[in-house]
Amino acid sequence: MGAFDMLRIAGSSMGMHQTWLDALANNIANVNTATRTNQKAFQGQMVIASADPNGGVDVAGIALTDGQGRVVNDPSNALADAEGNIRLPDIDLASQMTQLVMAQRGFQASVQTTKTAQDTYNAALQIGR
Template sequence: MSLFNIFEISGSAMSAQSTRLNTTASNIANAESVSSSINETYRARHPVFSAVFDASRGRQLEGAGVEVLGVVESQATPRVKYEPENPMADAEGNVYLPNVNVVEEMANMISSSRNYQVNVQIANTTKTLLQRTLSLGQ
């Protein structure tokens, strides 16, 4: 593996973690939003990652990177809360809250943030190694 591949690998990981951080932020921002219908309720979103494969050989490349296949919505049922005084309440006095677990989302945010930071350090260390390699000939 070339040192130049490391930039592509850590770059793909940073992009994936950025997507994860954005979906986590969206989930936390909408954690307490209410709606009057179960179909209109915000649902937690989570990115789906995949390792990059070598299609010509049908196997996973060592250190080839990661890609985001998409973002899926959670199928868990939204929370129902009885609040007849809420203007968003339905005919039975219920409001519907998202299926977002804030504690889980905070753990996801810390994890994705740390993963992003580690990949930045990897890219910086690789840059330093390349600079030192180039200065060997002087």
């Protein structure tokens, strides 16, 4: 595997991890977004990754969580219905935070791989001088 292959693969990994980080940040920011019970709850985003046949990884798509969410009794909320219920997204904050750490570590590994490939390429150029 050449330095350019490493750069391409690490670049695709950085792109996928950045998309994953963006989706997780959006989910975490909206974990407490309330809606009326007759409306859909905020739908979290789940990144679907797929292997690139030439090496690396691609974002195959973004799946949305169920809009059904969960109904919570909160009569003090301005969006509460006659029974005092609101609809919240069915997003587990602990799971999102765990995935956030994994996505950050993956992104960091991709950055380090890119730096190593650049150093390898620069060393090869120095040999030719």
